[in-house]
Amino acid sequence: MINAATRAGIGLRILVALYLLLATPAARTWLEATMSGHMLVQIPLLAALGFIACRLLPEAWQETLLAAAGGPVPHVVVALFASTWWMLPRALDEALTHLPAEAAKFVSLPLLVGLPLALAWRRLGSIGRGFLWTNFISMLAVLGWLYIAAPVRVCNSYLVDQQESAGWLMVKLAVLLFAGWLASLFVGGHAECGASDITGAKAAGTLGRASPQNST
Amino acid sequence: MKAVARSVTVTALVTVLGTGAFWCGTDGFKAFTAETARRADILRTPRPLPAAILEDQDGRVFRLDDYRGRLLAVEFIYTRCTTICNSLGAAFKQIRDRVPADALGRDVALLSISFDPGHDDPANLKAYGTRHGADGEHWRIVRVRDADQLQALLGAFGIVVIADRFGGFEHNAAIHLVGRDGRLAEIADLDAPLRFADRLREAL
Incomplete structure (x- = not known):
């Protein structure tokens, strides 16, 4: 138990270090220099940090937090709102030009996207997870397509060709994620079948072994 | 439950x-983009502009404040620009031609401001003006020599200029209306210059 706790402590420290690293002016300038770096690397990383950090919290805390805020559904809704916000071109521009908006981005992505998703994820059934995956993938694809097809520059801080390359990346990522998700459904289904076969066989084996023992 | x-x-x-x-x-x-937000914000609350010393295509030096009391149409350009600034120039020409001749200069003026003062000396400004039919009096092409003043001016107008890979710039292009009180009052799309000109005439 102590071992697990110290491991979590070390993990959290690494996450905090990564977070601070992302917040350094050098890393920010580097990642925010391109639209793709900003939207597809920095923002997802910040959310992922929140997600992993939540997983490192003691399980009891996670349960308490989840119950206190009314279960998985409100958590998912909060994450949807917060993540959608940071898909607005306006929010990206503002984060680049106003320091408070940038700070809000660094706080809200781990706390309002990563954390609630991590809390809610375990409690979601396959329908809930499927909804989130399809919602996220379609949003990514539509937004990517908008960026490619938009006749105007949506972000004042980024060049048009950056907007287009970010758009293409989003579409490609959406296709990849969709393929991966679909594959995981099939593979996951097989694995479950396999697992039940194995347990079935095991059960049969123990039964088989049990009966001769009984007979002796 | x-x-x-x-x-x-x-x-x-x-x-x-x-x-x-x-x-x-x-x-x-x-307003889902910063550009539409900028326009909506200015319509609600016209924005005061910082003082700026301008130099025009003939080397004449004057202040932005000198236009107080007149309606002023402003665009931001750089003379090497081969794409959007040409549309801006064409839009400005259309606006100029729509304004009644007697109002031009007396009550209405046009100003093309370059954000590339290092390259855009008076000679280049003059060439740009000639190319787009500016007369150099009622429609002047100017640069802001002081870097801090230029930054303050761009900031107040909400113009973001970023260098592209070909030695040029990309910038949000629009037509700006500065009211008689010297405040930025409205920002219009550059593909609707006639509507802008009509509103300008209404304000006369």
Whole structure:
């Protein structure tokens, strides 16, 4: 138990270090220099940090937090709102030009996207997870397509060709994620079948072994 | 049952708060980009402009404030620009031609401001003006020599200039209307110059 706790402590420290690293002016300038770096690397990383950090919290805390805020559904809704916000071109521009908006981005992505998703994820059934995956993938694809097809520059801080390359990346990522998700459904289904076969066989084996023992 | 009620209540609360945040953050689901936000904001509250010393295509030095009391149409350009600035120049010409001749100069003036003072000396400004049919009096092409003044001016107008890979710039292009009180009053799309000119005439 102590071992697990110290491991979590070390993990959290690494996450905090990564977070601070992302917040350094050098890393920010580097990642925010391109639209793709900003939207597809920095923002997802910040959310992922929140997600992993939540997983490192003691399980009891996670349960308490989840119950206190009314279960998985409100958590998912909060994450949807917060993540959608940071898909607005306006929010990206503002984060680049106003320091408070940038700070809000660094706080809200781990706390309002990563954390609630991590809390809610375990409690979601396959329908809930499927909804989130399809919602996220379609949003990514539509937004990517908008960026490619938009006749105007949506972000004042980024060049048009950056907007287009970010758009293409989003579409490609959406296709990849969709393929991966679909594959995981099939593979996951097989694995479950396999697992039940194995347990079935095991059960049969123990039964088989049990009966001769009984007979002796 | 209590847990379900709690879940429903919190979900409703969060949805209302989230929708409210989006409503405020997008000016009522209208402004999703910084550019539309800039335009909506200026329509609501005309913005005072910082003082700036300008130099025109003939090397004459004057102040932006000298235009107080007249309606001023402003565009931001750089003379090497081969794309959007040409549309801006064409739009400005259309506006100029729509304004009644007797009002031009007396009550209305046009100003093309270069944000590339290092390259755009008076000779280059003059060439740009000639190319687009500016007369150099009622429609002047100017640069802001002082870097801090230029930055302050671009900031007040909400113009973001970024260098592209070909030694040029990309910038948000629009037609700006500065009112008689010297405040930035309206920003119009450059593909609707006639509408802008009509509103200018109405304001005369």
